[in-house]
Amino acid sequence: MWTRRAFLRGGALAVLSCGWGGLPSFLARTASAEPIGKTKTLVCLFQRGAMDGLMACQPIGNESLSKLRPQLLLPAQGDTGLLTLDGRFGLHPGLQPLHQHFTEGQLAIVHGIGSPNTTRSHFDAQDYMETGIVDRKGAASGWLNRATGLLGHESTPFQSVAMTESTPKSLYGERPTLSISSLDDFKLKASSKETEDSLEKLYQSATQQALQRRGSEAFEAADILSAKRYQAYKPAHEANYPNSPLGRSLRQIAFLIKSGVGLEIAFAESNGWDTHRGQGKHQGAFARRARDLSESIHAFWTDLGSYQDRVVLMTMTEFGRTVAQNGSGGTDHGRGSCMFVLGGEVNGGKVYGEVGSLTKDSLEDGRDLPVTTDFRRLFAGVAGQHLKIPTGRQLFPRWSGEPMSVLRG
Amino acid sequence: MKWKLVGIIFLMAQIALAELPYAEHGFSKREAAAHMLARFSYGARPGEVDKVARMGLEKWLDRQLRADLPEEELNQKLAILPPAYGMDEKQLLATYPNPNEVRKMLQEKGFTKDDGKPDYKKAKDMLVEAGFRPPRELLLTLFGQRLLHARYSENTLREVLTDFWFNHFNVAASNNRARRYMLGYERDAIRPNALGDFRTLLGATARHPAMLLYLDNANSTANKDQMTTAEMKMGEMSVPPERKKNLQKRFNRRKKGLNENYARELMELHTLGVDGGYTQQDVVEVARAFTGWTILAPRMQKMVEDNRAMGEALGMEQEGGFLFAALTHDAGRKKILGHDFPAGGGVEEGERVLDILTRHPSTAHHIAQKLAVRFISDSPAEADIKEIEKAFRSSNGDIKTVVKALARTDGFWDRKNLNAKVKTPFELVVSASRALEGELYPSFALYGWLAKMGHPLYNYQAPTGFPDKAEFWVSSSTVLNRVNFGLHAARGWVPGFTYPARENSDMYRALDLLLPERHDAKTEQTIKSLMANPENLKLERISKFEARPNLGGRIDGQEIPRMTLTPDQQRAATLVGLIIGTPEFQRR
Known part of the structure; x- marks a missing residue:
């Protein structure tokens, strides 16, 4: 049975009085499971706790690094070693499922990325990143909520969805948004x-x-x-999602994308990146998180199949970690990290950004990977190119930087 | 002297009896009592608004601050909990071993499956014989004791503050190592100090193994290039050179280096607040001051005992699960927030840091601000925060004095803040049970519902604790689950939530019980019009409850209480459920 409600809202089609009887043509299309036109979807994945970018994507043959973090360093080759990226960097073996997307050119990595605000507080740094306003605290709107507002066309209640129990700061703001922790329970x-x-x-x-x-x-x-049946959902192409919070989130996002409910901005979280202790090398706290992350993303991407062309997935994390290992086989709060962008339109197979020599005197405050790329450059570039929205001050108030292009065309 | 004392007593009595300023803000006494109960208790019980109004709000608050009301009902209820509740820390550790240790033990003793993984089924008898109990029981006890205290304690304000302070000094069960210490943490460090002295509370958390493990301080040691307390003390002793060399080697191995985690959160979250005026250098220096603050791991107990005299001569201190390891304390000179810490210090350095932080004006402000958010509104006025802050400073962090000041602020009695706070899901569950004179019983299902509503108790992974704001608690997902909880619980579909069944004719009373002094016309009208047609009140369960991992099972040898209702009672129950699901009932 179909819903009694108007499905669309906003824009010129704000009031579609279809009542109980009539079905707007838009709905007729979705009801027959035909994908809506060319709806594009941006999936943002927040790695809370601050991922160690130098471990995810490690500079190869860096002397300073081998002095500062001897217990966290992976060999450039071998079974427990790095996966080749571009000669300068190697990918952590726990991220192996992402490797093929890099070599196939769909995955880009941006290194040395972070916030110009030097706070090393998780919670402040997450707020700054999610609001996209780095020099003023407690901004009322999240950058993804503003991005939703800039889409400028008719929308459905599913235009922006976070697969979280609480609304994330990224989606705070005037535009309606949904948080759905479980589609099965969302009734x-x-x-x-x-x-x-x-x-x-x-x-x-x-x-x-x-x-x-x-x-x-x-x-x-x-x-x-209530008319969609998630319980019966079978991922396509034998995609194998980990049974983890992130795996479940991305599985549900894939379902929403394919069921044509008009999802344009999706948000998911991966927790537990705060590796102060026992970070490990190819095993350990980092490797466990990395495997969950990469297996979830890989399953999502496999599941999407022909939808890959209209989806871009971008990871983000509030800051990086100290270049040197700490006293308990881990790393403390640092500055620059790296982020991943995966998509059919991505100009991938490259590591963007700058990572310097990592000698002590070149580090930020003598300890951290310097931030060489403002995260807003990447966010604006990806959202602007993929969602075709303006990237000026409406998206990032108090910022006048240049968007970074990692997408083709 | 004598007269001075009398004067002080007189002054104290006056403070105690000073009227709360509700009348001047246009509150009737009953309204004011309802407001007090909504903020300072886990929800009014039947007749309680009248009782508090009769007794006088000031007297009620005073007795709550003293927190010495007898707890007959609570104690009776607590008796259902597994024995873990009464165990001291040592017993707890012996009864609920670390899962990793159990795994190792099974592998060593040959209780393995074909693939080499431990076989718990096969080892069950052996584990029982060894006196071990399953770890999930510990978590059920932890959840159970919070639930029962909140529902049944007469000293309800202390329970509200226990929740507040636990959340302020958050520790999460997602941390494998800290998990086994969390029951003791709440029972011994938080609850007894919830209405006490802030410095004592802060110190109790700082020394507790749960915190030492959760924020990694247990693993923070002096950097290699620093002398430790033990090394310095040894230098002053006459030790044969050969032995000295040997010891020195051992000492050096222990110096693994700093971990900044606790030092940072101590200032950012527990005391000064993120803008409280500390630098990255202060973080490093505070971390240095706390090096050596670690836990007495069970496997080290004998070693410490056997070498106590030597250890203490070198600066060691041990009390319960806390160990100050002088071998790893950075004894170099430090400068913290402008204070000089000369070289050669030991355990007292950490205590001095806690003193400095407690006295720091930023801490008074930060705590005042958080309390105001908890008890006044999501965005309290700066003037109210200032009042609370003043009380914190003048009383050196006496929590009773601070709460009293809070209850006298204009903001607390500002009508625009009336019912302005959204209940946490835990408050929703407990307040519903209290209003209905129901019973709460620690069940997996109840915990699962809390998680679905966005409140997985003891499992907020980040050290911030749950953000205490409507924006956090209310999302599309959690609104639906709050409504669903109301409907399920009222119909008896949430194991662990029961209450005396009602007939339809009781309904006006249910509205009164659940929303005392509220008089919300829209809600009342809606409920009344639904009552007019009992056909509307048939309720089918649509899909089964999806359980959550992490907390399971029921208490050994006990059945979870359930309720069954006649069709007439079912319709009445649907109405009760709807009231619990209304926006009005989400507020306090």
Whole structure:
């Protein structure tokens, strides 16, 4: 049974009064499982806790590095060694599933990337990165919420979705947005239409703002989703998702993309990158996270199949870690890290950005990988090129840098 | 002298009896009592608004601050918990071994499957005989004791603050090593100090193994190029040169280097706040001051015991699970937030850092701000924060004084802040149970519902703790699950949540119980119009509850209480569930 609601909103088609009977042509298309036109989707994956970029993508033959982190250094070759990237850098073996995408030219890596704000607080740095405003705290809107606003066309309640329990800062702001921790649970379990409607009306008129907004968005989206059957979803091409929070998130994002509900901006999280202790080499805390990350992304990409051309996935992390290992086989909070961009349109097979000599005097504050690329350059470049949105101050207020191009065309 | 004392007592009595300024903000006494209970308790129980109004709000608050009301009902309920609840730390460690150690033990003793992995089924008898119990029981106890305290304690304000301080000094069960210490952490370090002295509380967390492991300080040692306390002390002793050389070698091996994790979060989260005026250099220096603050691992107990005299001569200190290892303490000179720490120091350096941090004005501000967010509104006025801050400073962090000041701020009694806070999912569950005179029982299902509503208790991985704001608690996902929880729980579909069944005719009373003094016309009208047609109130369960990992099972030898309802009671229950699901009930 199809929903009683108008599916589209915003733009010129804001009020599509289809009521119970009529189905707008747009819906007729989605109902027949035909992908909507050329809807593009940007998937942002936040690695919380600060990933050690130098371990993910390690400079090869760097003397300073071998002095500063002898216990964290991987050999350039061999079974437990790095995977060849471009001669200058090698990929951590735990990220092996991503390697083929690099050699096939769909994966780009940007190294030495981070924020101009030098805070080494996770929580501040995440806020700065998610709001895209690095010199003022507590900005009201997230950069992905602003990006949603700049799309400038009709939208569905599923235009931006975070696969998280709470709304991430990246999606705070004026534009409606959904947080869905589990598609299976994302439904109202009341019985009669009357009870549902009564509750919905109460939320629509609630005086507390968060309850009013999120409640209204939830009821509307749950109603649409009730016609989609995630429980029966079978990933395509034998894609094998890890049964981890990230694996489940990306599986659900793939489902939403393919079910044509109009998903344009998706957000997922990977936790546990704060490797102060027992970071390890090819085994250990880092390797475990890396495997989960790369296997999840690889499964997602395999599952997408022909949808790859309209999807770009970008990873991000709040900062990097100290170049030197600390006293407990780990690393402490640092500055620059690296980020991955995967997509059919990506000009990949390259490591972008700059990583210097890593000698002590070249490090930021004598300890950290210097930030040579402002993260906003990459975010603006990817979002601008992929989603065809303006990248000026509407996207990143208080910034006038040059977007970085890692996508073709 | 005598007169001075009398004067002080008189002054204290006056402070104690000073009227809370609710009337001047236009509150009736009942309204004010409802507001107090919404903020300072886990939710009003039937008749409680009247009781507090009769007793006087000031007196109620005073008794809550003293937190010495007898706990008959609570103690009776706590008795259902597994024996872990009453165990001291040593017993806990012996009964709930580290899963890695168990794995190793099984492999050594040959309890393995064909693929070499440990076979727990085969080893069950051996494990039981050794006195071991499954680790999940420890987590169920941890969750259970919080749940039962929140639901049944008469000293409800202490419980609200236990939640607040645990979250402030957050430790997460996602950390394998810290997990086994978390029960003791809340029971011994947090709850007894929740209404006490901030410095004592801070010190208790700093020395607790749960914190030492969670924020890695247990693994932070002097850098190789620094002398340690033990080395310095040894220099002053007459030790034969050969022995000295040997010892020196051993000492050097222990110097693995600093770990900044605790030092940073101590200042950023526990005390000064992120803009509290410290630098990266301060982080390093504080980390140096705390080197050697580690845990007494069970396997080291004998070694420490056997060498106690020597250890103490070298500067060691040990108390419970805390160990100050002088062998790894960086005894070099330090400069912390402008204070000079001369070379040669030991365990007292960390304590001095905690003193400095407690007295620092940024800490008073940071704590005041967090309390204001918890008890006044998501964005409290700077003037209110200042009032609370003043009380913190003048009382040197006496939490009772601080809470009293908070209860007197204009913001607390500002009508625009009335019901402005969104309940945490835990508060939602507990307040519903209290209002309905229901029973809560620690079940896997109940924990799972909390997680679905965005509140996986004891499992917020980052040291910030759960952000205490509506924007965090309310998302599209969690709104639906709050509504679903209400409907499920009221119908008896959440094992662990039961309450006396009601008939339809009771419904007006249910509204009164759940939303005392609220009088929200829209909510009342909606409920009443639904009541008019009982057909609307049939409720089918649509999909089964999806369980979460991490916390499982039920308590040995016990059945989880359940409720069954007649069709008439079912319809009444649907209404109860709807009320729990209304936006109005999400607020406090």
